[in-house]
Amino acid sequence: xxxxxxxxxxxxxxxxxxxxxxxxxxxxxxxxxxxxxxxxxxxxxxxxxxxxxxxxxxxxxxxxxxxxxxxxxxxxxxxxxxxxxxxxxxxxxxxxxxxxxxxxxxxxxxxxxxxxxxxxxxxxxxxxxxxxxxxxxxxxxxxxxxxx
Numbered sequence: 001x002x003x004x005x006x007x008x009x010x011x012x013x014x015x016x017x018x019x020x021x022x023x024x025x026x027x028x029x030x031x032x033x034x035x036x037x038x039x040x041x042x043x044x045x046x047x048x049x050x051x052x053x054x055x056x057x058x059x060x061x062x063x064x065x066x067x068x069x070x071x072x073x074x075x076x077x078x079x080x081x082x083x084x085x086x087x088x089x090x091x092x093x094x095x096x097x098x099x100x101x102x103x104x105x106x107x108x109x110x111x112x113x114x115x116x117x118x119x120x121x122x123x124x125x126x127x128x129x130x131x132x133x134x135x136x137x138x139x140x141x142x143x144x145x146x147x148x
Contacts, residue, residue: 003033003112004105006040011127013101013119019089022080023054023105023114030112032062033105045079045100045116047090052079054102054114079114092118 025033032038043057053076061067081089092098103115122130 002104002106004038004040006103009101015117015119017118019116021114024078028062040102043102
C-alpha cells in the first residue's frame with residue numbers, strides 16, 4: 001500500500017536505477033504516515049560518512065499535543081540498505097549530474113519501505129519531447145480504438 005508518492009520526481013528526472021530501502025522512524029512518525037501526513041516534495045538523499053540519509057522529508061506530528069517538544073518534522077532520517085548497495089550508490093553519486101531521490105514510501109509486510117532512485121536531471125527540451133511523445137501515443141490509441 002503506497003503511503004506517499006513523489007510525482008514531481010518522475011516529471012523532473014530520468015530514472016536510471018531503483019532501490020528499496022528501509023527507513024528509521026519513531027512510533028508516532030509511523031502513525032502519522034498511516035494517517036496520510038507527510039510530503040516528499042523537495043526531498044533528496046545525501047550521505048554522511050558511509051551512511052545514507054533522507055533529507056528534507058516533511059513529516060508533521062500525528063498528534064501535536066503528544067509529540068516530544070524537540071521534534072523536528074524535517075529531520076534527517078537514516079536509510080537502511082545493504083553495505084554493497086550503499087557503496088555502489090556512494091560511487092555513483094560522485095559522478096557529475098547524478099543524484100538520489102525518493103520516489104515513494106509504502107507499507108510492505110508491516111514494514112515501512114522507501115523506494116529510492118538513482119536519477120539524472122532532465123533539461124527543459126527533454127521534458128517537452130517527453131510530453132509530445134505521450135500526447136502522440138494517446139492520439140494514436142484513440143484513432144485505433146475508433147476504427148476497430
